[in-house]
Amino acid sequence: xxxxxxxxxxxxxxARQGGASDRVLSFLKAHKALLIFAVFLGVMPVWAExxxxxxxxxxxxxxxxxxxxxxxxxxxxxxxxxAGQVSxxxxxxxxxxAYTSALIAVKAGFPVWIGIIMxxxxxxxxxxxxxxxxxxKGHYLAxxxxxxxxxxxxxxxEMTWLTGGNLGVTSIPELSLPGVPKNxxxxxxxxxxxxxxxxxxxxxxxxxxxxxxxxxxxxxxxxAAAMGINVSWEKIKIFMLSAALGGLAGGLYAHLQGYIDPxxxxxxxxxxxxxxxxxxxxxxxxxxxxxxxxxxxxxKIVETLPRWIGPGVPKPIADYSNYEGIVFGLILVLxxxxxxxxxxxxxxxxxxxxxxxxxxPFKKQAVE
Amino acid sequence: MANGLANGCIYILLAMGFNIIFNSTGxxxxxxxxxxxxxxxxxxxxxSALGLPxxxxxxxxxxxxxxxxxxxxRAVIHPLRHANVIAAIIATIGASIFFKAIxxxxxxxxxxxxxxxxxxxxxxxxxxxxxQFLWVFGLTILSxxxxxxxxxxxxxxxxxxxxxxxxxxxxxxxxxxxxMSLYAFILAAALGALAGLINAPFAxxxxxxxxxVKGFTAAVVGGLGNTFGAVAGGxxxxxSEELITGFLTIVLGVSTGYQEAVAAILLIxxxxxxxxxxxxxxxxxxx
Amino acid sequence: xVINGSGNGMLLKARGLTKVFGGLAALKDVSFDIREGxxxxxxGPNGAGKTTLYDLLTGIYMPDDGRVLFHDRExxxxxxxxxxxxxxARTFQTIRLFTGMTxxxxxxxxxxxxxxxxxxxxxxxxPAARREEAWMAGEAMRYLDVVGLEMQAENLAGSLPFxxxxxxxxxxxxxxxxxxxxxxxxxxxxxxxETRELGEIIYAIRDMGITVVLVEHDxxxxxxISDEVLVLDYGEIIAEGSPESVRNDPKVIEAYLGSxxx
Numbered sequence: 001x002x003x004x005x006x007x008x009x010x011x012x013x014x015a016r017q018g019g020a021s022d023r024v025l026s027f028l029k030a031h032k033a034l035l036i037f038a039v040f041l042g043v044m045p046v047w048a049e050x051x052x053x054x055x056x057x058x059x060x061x062x063x064x065x066x067x068x069x070x071x072x073x074x075x076x077x078x079x080x081x082x083a084g085q086v087s088x089x090x091x092x093x094x095x096x097x098a099y100t101s102a103l104i105a106v107k108a109g110f111p112v113w114i115g116i117i118m119x120x121x122x123x124x125x126x127x128x129x130x131x132x133x134x135x136x137k138g139h140y141l142a143x144x145x146x147x148x149x150x151x152x153x154x155x156x157x158e159m160t161w162l163t164g165g166n167l168g169v170t171s172i173p174e175l176s177l178p179g180v181p182k183n184x185x186x187x188x189x190x191x192x193x194x195x196x197x198x199x200x201x202x203x204x205x206x207x208x209x210x211x212x213x214x215x216x217x218x219x220x221x222x223x224a225a226a227m228g229i230n231v232s233w234e235k236i237k238i239f240m241l242s243a244a245l246g247g248l249a250g251g252l253y254a255h256l257q258g259y260i261d262p263x264x265x266x267x268x269x270x271x272x273x274x275x276x277x278x279x280x281x282x283x284x285x286x287x288x289x290x291x292x293x294x295x296x297x298x299x300k301i302v303e304t305l306p307r308w309i310g311p312g313v314p315k316p317i318a319d320y321s322n323y324e325g326i327v328f329g330l331i332l333v334l335x336x337x338x339x340x341x342x343x344x345x346x347x348x349x350x351x352x353x354x355x356x357x358x359x360x361p362f363k364k365q366a367v368e
Numbered sequence: 369m370a371n372g373l374a375n376g377c378i379y380i381l382l383a384m385g386f387n388i389i390f391n392s393t394g395x396x397x398x399x400x401x402x403x404x405x406x407x408x409x410x411x412x413x414x415x416s417a418l419g420l421p422x423x424x425x426x427x428x429x430x431x432x433x434x435x436x437x438x439x440x441x442r443a444v445i446h447p448l449r450h451a452n453v454i455a456a457i458i459a460t461i462g463a464s465i466f467f468k469a470i471x472x473x474x475x476x477x478x479x480x481x482x483x484x485x486x487x488x489x490x491x492x493x494x495x496x497x498x499x500q501f502l503w504v505f506g507l508t509i510l511s512x513x514x515x516x517x518x519x520x521x522x523x524x525x526x527x528x529x530x531x532x533x534x535x536x537x538x539x540x541x542x543x544x545x546x547x548m549s550l551y552a553f554i555l556a557a558a559l560g561a562l563a564g565l566i567n568a569p570f571a572x573x574x575x576x577x578x579x580x581v582k583g584f585t586a587a588v589v590g591g592l593g594n595t596f597g598a599v600a601g602g603x604x605x606x607x608s609e610e611l612i613t614g615f616l617t618i619v620l621g622v623s624t625g626y627q628e629a630v631a632a633i634l635l636i637x638x639x640x641x642x643x644x645x646x647x648x649x650x651x652x653x654x655x
Numbered sequence: 656x657v658i659n660g661s662g663n664g665m666l667l668k669a670r671g672l673t674k675v676f677g678g679l680a681a682l683k684d685v686s687f688d689i690r691e692g693x694x695x696x697x698x699g700p701n702g703a704g705k706t707t708l709y710d711l712l713t714g715i716y717m718p719d720d721g722r723v724l725f726h727d728r729e730x731x732x733x734x735x736x737x738x739x740x741x742x743x744a745r746t747f748q749t750i751r752l753f754t755g756m757t758x759x760x761x762x763x764x765x766x767x768x769x770x771x772x773x774x775x776x777x778x779x780x781x782p783a784a785r786r787e788e789a790w791m792a793g794e795a796m797r798y799l800d801v802v803g804l805e806m807q808a809e810n811l812a813g814s815l816p817f818x819x820x821x822x823x824x825x826x827x828x829x830x831x832x833x834x835x836x837x838x839x840x841x842x843x844x845x846x847x848x849e850t851r852e853l854g855e856i857i858y859a860i861r862d863m864g865i866t867v868v869l870v871e872h873d874x875x876x877x878x879x880i881s882d883e884v885l886v887l888d889y890g891e892i893i894a895e896g897s898p899e900s901v902r903n904d905p906k907v908i909e910a911y912l913g914s915x916x917x
Contacts, residue, residue, distance in 0.1 A: 027780065086454065136639055139396050139457060143584060144639045147632035150581060154629035158622075201778045208777030208788065209763075209770055216753045216764045223751035226713060228739035228768030228831055237774060267577065271461055278458050283755075325469025332462025336455045337447045 031200055033286070041192050045185045056304040060188050066293050067191035068252045073276040074202050074288035075245025080274065081282035082206055083238045084218030085134065088270050089145030092152030093123040093243040095265030097250030099156060099163055102172045102260055112173055116251040123247025126152075127240040134235045149267045157262040168261030175255045191252055198245065203285040214238050215283075246273075275328065279335045281342025290343045298331065299324035374501050374566075375582075376606025377508035378404075381563035382583025383590060383598035384515060385556035390593050391532030392545075392552035394453050398460040399440065401580025402467035403560025406433045408571025409471060410561070412480040422483055430561045436467075437557020441550045449546060464576060471573030479570040504566045511562060512599060515555075519595065524551060532593065578628075585635040591645025600646060605631060666691040666835055666866050667712075667743075672721035674707055674890075681707040682890045685721070689835065689868060694861055696869045696877040696898075699887035700910060705870040706748055708887070709837050713745050714738045726834070740768045744833035746824040748840045748870075754813030758804060758823060761812050762795035765830025795830065802826040802856055818849040825856065835866040842873040854880050878902065886910065 028035060041063075048059035072094055079085050100122040101115035133144040156163050163169065175190050176182045205211050213234050216224040225231050254260050272295065280291020302323040339346045382400055389397045407429050414425030444463050448456045485503040519525040530538040531548045539545045560583075564571065567579065582605065590601025613627040638645065667689040674682045682704045689695055697705050710716045712723060714735040723730050730738050753761050770791060772784035799805040802822040807815060812823060821841055828836055838857075842850045850873060857880055861867055871877050877884060877898070884901040886894040888910040894901050901907055 023780070023782075026785075030780075132640060133636065136643070139453070140639050140643060142457070143396070143588065144636050146581065147585075147635040147639075150632040151629045151636075154626060154632075158625040160623075204780055205774065205778040208774075208784070209767060209772050209791070210774045210777060212756070212760055212764050213767055215756055215760075216767075219753040219755055220751040222715065222735075223747065223753070224764070225715075225735035226739055226745055226747075227765050227827065228736050229764070230734075230736045241774065267581075268465075271465070274458065275461070323469075325465050325472065329462045329464070329466025329469060332465065333444050333459050334462075336451070336459040336462065337444070340451060340455050 027200075031203070034196060034200055034203070037289075038192075038196055041196075045188065049185070056307045057300060058184075061184055062297060062300055064184065064188045064191050064256055065253075066289075066296050067188070067195040068249050068256065069273070069276060069292035069296060070195050070289050071198050071252070072246050072249035072273055073280065073292045074198060074285060075242040075249070076273050077277045077280075077282065077284070077288050078202060078205070078214070078238055078245075079242040080277050081284065081287070082211065082218060083214040083235060085235060085239065086139070086142040086274075087145040087239075087242070088142045088267065088274060089147070089149035089152070090242070090246045090273050091149045091265045091267055091269035093127065093246030094250035094253070094269060094273070095152055095156055095262070096126050097123045097247030098254040098260050098265065099169070099250075100247070101251030102169045102254040103162065105173050105255070106169055106171065112175060112255055116248065116255075119247045119251030120244045121247075123250070124240045124244040127243030128236065131236045131239055134232065134239055146267060146270070149270045153262055153266050156265060163262070166261060166263070168259055169254075170259050172254050172258050172260065174258065175252065187256060191256070194248070194252070198248075199285055199289070206285065210234070210237070272328070275332050279331055279342060281344035281346065284342060284344040284348070287342050287344040294343070295328060295331065299327050302327050370497055370501050372607040372610030373603070374504050374606070375609065376586075376603040377504050378563045378567050378579070378602075379582050379586035379605050380508055380599050380602030381511060381559045381566075382579060383586035383602050384512070384595055385559045385563075386584055386587040387593055387595045387598055388515075388528075388552045388559075389556045390587075391595065392528055392535075392548045393445065393449075393456070394535075395445065395456045395460060396584065397553075397556065398457065398580060399464035399467055399576075400556065400560050400583055401576035401578065402464045402471070403433050403437060403557045404564030404567060404579045404583075405467065405471050405571070405573060405576040406436060406557075407561025407564030408482055408567060408575065409475045409480065409564075409573065411565040412475075412482045412571050415483050416481065422485060426565060429565055430558050433561035433564075434554045434558040437553040437555075437560075438550055440557075441553035445549060445553065446546065449549070464580070468573060468576055471576075475571075475573050477572075479572040481569055482565060482571050484569065507562065507566060511559060512596070515559075515595065518555075524548075528552065581635075582631050585631045585638075588635055589638050589646055594645060597645055604646065605634065608634060664691050665689070666726065668724045669712070670722050670724075672708070672711055672723070673719050674704075674711060674716060675719050680890050682711070682718070685887070685890070685892055687885055687892065687895065689866060690883075691834075691866055692861065692864070693882040694857060694867045694869065694880055696871055696881035696884045697887060698871065698874070698877055698884060698901075702889075703887040704890040705887055706839060707890075709745055709839055709870065712738075712837065713743060736768070739831055739833075742832070742834035743837065744828035744831045744835070745837035746821075746828050746839055746841060748843070750817075750820050750824055752812045752820055752824055752827070754811065756812055757809050758799065758812050758815065759792065759795050759808040761823060761827050762798050762830045763791050765798070765827040766791050766794060769832055798826045798830045801829065801859060803852075818845050821845060822853070822856070825860075829860065829863075829865070833865060835868065836860060837868045837870075839870050840872060841869070842871055842876050850876055 044063065045060050052058040052060070072090065076087065076090050079087055097119035101112070101119040104110045104115035104118055105112055130148055133141060133148065136144050157165055174182055175187050177186070177190065180186050206215070213224065213229045216227065216229060217231050217234060221231050276288065276291030276295050278291070279294060280289070281287025335342070382404060385400050385403065386397065389395060389400070410429035410432055411425050414420045414428050415422045420428070440463055444459050445456060448459055484500045519529055527538065527543045528548045528551060530541070530543055531545055535545055563579065563583070564575070567575070586601040586605045587598055588601070589604050590597030590599065609627060609630045612630045613624055616622050616626055617624050665688045670686045672682050672685040673680065685708065697708065699705055707716065711718045714730070714733055714737070718731060721731070725741060725743060728741070730741065730743075733741070753764060756764070770787050772787050777784040777788070796805055796808065799808055802825055804819060804823055804826065807819065812820065815823060821844070825838065825841060842853055845853060854876055857867055857869070869877065869881065881898055883896065884898050885892060886901055886904070886907050893906045893910060894904040
């Protein structure tokens with residue numbers, strides 16, 4: 001297509017053919033923070049398990065879910081934060097992944113990991129099928145994807161012959177590896193090993209050629225096209241990757257919970273995922289971790305508060321089961337008003353550019 | 369048909385709310401459905417629980433919900449007036465989740481029965497319609513007329529229309545854009561409350577998102593931002609839902625549960641094929 | 656319409672380009688040639704259709720009529736990114752940098768279509784992808800050097816002063832390795848010193864073997880550096896030729912004076 005490709009190949013300096021050890025070293029250098037985080041996670045069960053009953057909160061158990069939602073949130077952040085395409089329909093991919101993996105394990109009796117792989121492929125395929133909505137921009141795209149989420153939800157509920165409808169799918173086998181005892185702690189490790197691999201993958205991606213292309217599209221699709229970037233194809237690719245990660249998370253979720261029904265995958269789930277991205281920090285890989293961690297832990301902590309205080313708590317408050325909504329709603333509103341670039345972006349901007357985390361990055365610029 | 373029309377009326381009121389807010393602020397208000405939730409639940413509390421006359425209960429429900437809309441605007445939207453619309457939209461999602469949780473705090477039951485305005489049927493020469501339906505229909509026509517007069521005959525309404533055409537220019541000629549945003553939320557909340565309380569017989573804390581999506585679909589079908597396109601959009605959505613569901617259940621024999629997907633499919637099709645809405649004129653996109 | 660074959664050094668030929676917006680013709684039957692290696696300026700009063708012409712040449716708009724041959728290949732109907740890959744690069748009148756990315760990243764986006772590491776290969780850090788990445792970084796610095804921005808490589812593009820943003824946009828366009836570079840009012844907003852510097856950079860670009868087309872209002876710059884000038888008024892060509900002949904053309908004088916009297 002372009003005659004100069006071979007020429008540019010020749011111009012390249014002959015980089016040293018890095019050996020395996022060289023590659024490992026460069027990987028470690030590039031992912032220092034990830035390694036520190038991995039060590040932190042590695043020792044977590046050691047200190048968190050003994051205190052679980054004292055603080056009325058099993059941190060390891062909750063962290064399994066944080067891992068799952070980190071995977072979905074980082075995938076959604078690629079789409080929303082980096083590529084600038086707002087999806088309010090990711091519950092669809094999460095749900096498709098969950099049902100695919102669960103049904104393959106329960107109805108067809110295949111091993112768990114076959115189901116997980118099929119969950120990834122199925123969600124990516126659905127992503128490709130609905131890709132025409134990517135022609136839409138701004139809140140029109142948000143609304144169309146919201147519609148997709150509703151359609152997927154209705155089909156999950158109504159295709160009872162396949163999904164069991166509102167009764168859901170039960171006794172989904174847990175995540176396990178051959179030779180490893182099946183328990184919460186091994187599941188915690190399995191989930192987080194996958195999540196860390198995904199985080200490394202995505203943080204490489206956003207710093208790569210493809211990552212620059214999608215960030216360019218976010219800032220000016222016209223200029224990106226004028227640079228020779230195939231805008232619609234790049235959008236489709238990142239949408240499919242994002243869907244695939246949603247499917248992976250959904251598949252893992254189904255096996256962790258052992259039970260799924262359609263109401264778990266209503267558009268409230270999409271909104272939760274978007275909230276994780278936004279509160280954690282758009283255009284930030286760590287934002288997904290922070291967002292998932294905060295939005296999953298905070299409601300759990302608030303829920304345990306009455307138990308800490310003990311019998312003095314009035315009964316209606318102790319019985320109330322929707323602190324999640326109140327906490328979650330308030331976090332979203334307050335985050336948008338006070339720290340709209342999210343936790344991680346706010347902090348990293350503070351360090352890197354000495355910019356206050358309270359400055360609004362969305363502030364309208366005078367355009368034309 | 370009556371069922372589709374009655375639903376259509378509810379969608380019209382919600383869609384007008386979406387459009388009014390969109391016009392004066394550029395925001396899609398995700399909490400619109402929760403206004404409807406509050407409308408229905410307050411009406412229940414004042415009429416059935418406190419025993420006030422239904423007429424008073426309805427007025428009170430609308431006024432309180434309108435006040436909630438106003439408070440939301442000052443607390444959530446006003447601080448974000450210089451922010452990107454996406455941030456503001458996400459904040460409205462946060463508000464909607466918060467409202468739903470509040471609804472669940474005070475009205476935790478699955479559903480509450482709101483009294484019909486008048487019970488029984490009215491027999492006309494050829495058809496029999498429920499009196500409730502006539503109320504729904506009448507109140508919708510009344511609201512649309514009032515909103516029409518507000519936008520065309522009052523100073524505040526004209527100022528709000530000016531904002532929808534060009535906010536910057538409106539502010540230059542001395543219109544208080546921030547106050548118009550407040551009015552828009554109050555008006556939209558009142559319309560939402562009315563939609564919620566004619567969405568009888570049941571009011572429940574979880575209805576918001578469901579109604580919100582329907583109302584938004586109606587707004588898009590009629591042309592987002594076109595206040596009176598909402599009428600066409602709402603009726604088109606209500607009727608096509610009934611027709612398509614009838615077709616699905618009677619002709620194809622599938623479950624009525626698919627009705628919920630009809631609005632979503634319609635929404636996507638309209639967005640992809642005719643983003644300016646069924647009434648809108650062509651949009652010229654300029655790069 | 657017959658367009659003569661190749662071999663006469665014509666890089667780009669436009670014939671009968673017409674574009675109508677809502678009943679108003681932005682361009683009417685515009686035909687011109689661009690010879691390889693020249694600097695050609697397109698001038699005309701505001702609203703004459705200059706930017707629209709660029710938008711047609713780069714596939715942002717489809718013309719209502721007319722053809723454009725680039726290297727004797729029809730490019731009308733190709734998408735913007737296909738045209739960019741063929742070797743037509745442009746800058747924008749209102750700067751469209753990727754402001755949230757660093758200066759060097761902006762250039763590396765320009766190198767996008769000349770590289771090929773895919774999503775999986777670069778995310779899994781395959782050796783080939785890492786080599787390509789190193790090459791891109793080196794190559795990007797070379798382009799920054801052309802416009803003198805190499806010291807700013809790691810700063811955010813949006814934080815640069817206005818004049819440097821214009822230069823960065825030029826460098827980014829150069830990074831696509833174009834045969835022809837369309838500059839849209841590159842001197843607008845620049846001070847006298849910066850404009851003179853821009854003139855030198857345009858010469859340097861021409862010396863790299865790249866044909867330059869220049870939409871510009873700064874007549875001093877246009878008359879000094881262009882080989883040929885084309886004058887548009889109300890979407891029609893009213894004059895074309897050397898800077899001297901155009902400057903003395905009564906129709907051009909009238910178009911400019913007339914528009915000033917409006």
